[in-house]
Amino acid sequence: MPVIAYIGIGSNVGDREANCRKAIELLAKAGRIVRISSLYRTEPVGYHEQDDFINAVAAVETDCAPDDLLRECHAIEDRLGRKRGLRWGPRTADLDILLYGSQVVNQPGLAIPHPRMSMRKFVLIPLVEIAPDAVNPQLNRTAAQLLDELNDRHIVMKCSERSGTP
Template identity: 40%
Template sequence: MSTTVYVALGANLNDPVQQLEDAVLALRTIAENNAVTISPLYRSVPMGDVEQPDYVNGVASFNTNLTPMALLEALQHIENTQGRVREVRWGPRTLDLDLLLYGQECIDTPRLTVPHYGMKQRSFVLIPLADINPQLILPCNTELTHLITSEMRAELVQL
């Protein structure tokens, strides 16, 4: 059975826009009928204290027959294929793909937490997510649009 998933896209190295475009092509290979919906892209300030370039972020949505763990492995394979190196937490990266939502499931394992643990506080996730599904209700029964503040909207610049 197919499940609707939402994946956060982020990059700030090696032509970030191209990195995200390449990632979307790779996501099509795991999406049902190769269909992927993509939000507009936004420029955002990096999280944490690591000196690095601004990020380009967006969100993708698609249906998949992969299990949550198989999807996580597929996302990490795409990251690795595009040169992702995990050296510093919240450091610069060629590509970051985070599984935000897997249908309405709640998953809490050592390798995977869904809904994504930080998504409710991150403008670079919430705003692109609302761009592609403004009526979305999270598994905790919170309406997505109730989480977005005017301060969050001011933090991002649409490309």
């Protein structure tokens, strides 16, 4: 039975907007893209000596199991030239499963809901844009509630009006 999964997408190397758009296009292999947020320019978190990120969130209706969806996300990152190395470092593509329906998954290499999504404005702003009532099942809070409660001073600026359905 299909599930709506929310995928966070980011890039800060090369043509960042094109990388995000290509990642969204490739996500269609994992399921039907239902909604896409606008693109946002955001300051890097963790390692600051790098370019700003472009971030977005896509809602995907998928039949993929969570671990299969994670493999699809990693394959997209690899196809777009991601080099794994420095944690929170520069990357051509970064795809994270934020939510997978109302499921909670805790297994090696995969935690859903994403363990840091509730602390990141660059995740919550685009998520609230397309799904303000999406619930984090561990916290029993909607995306809109989490954003309202967040104390994150990082700058997040809309740079593209891509919101809506594909």
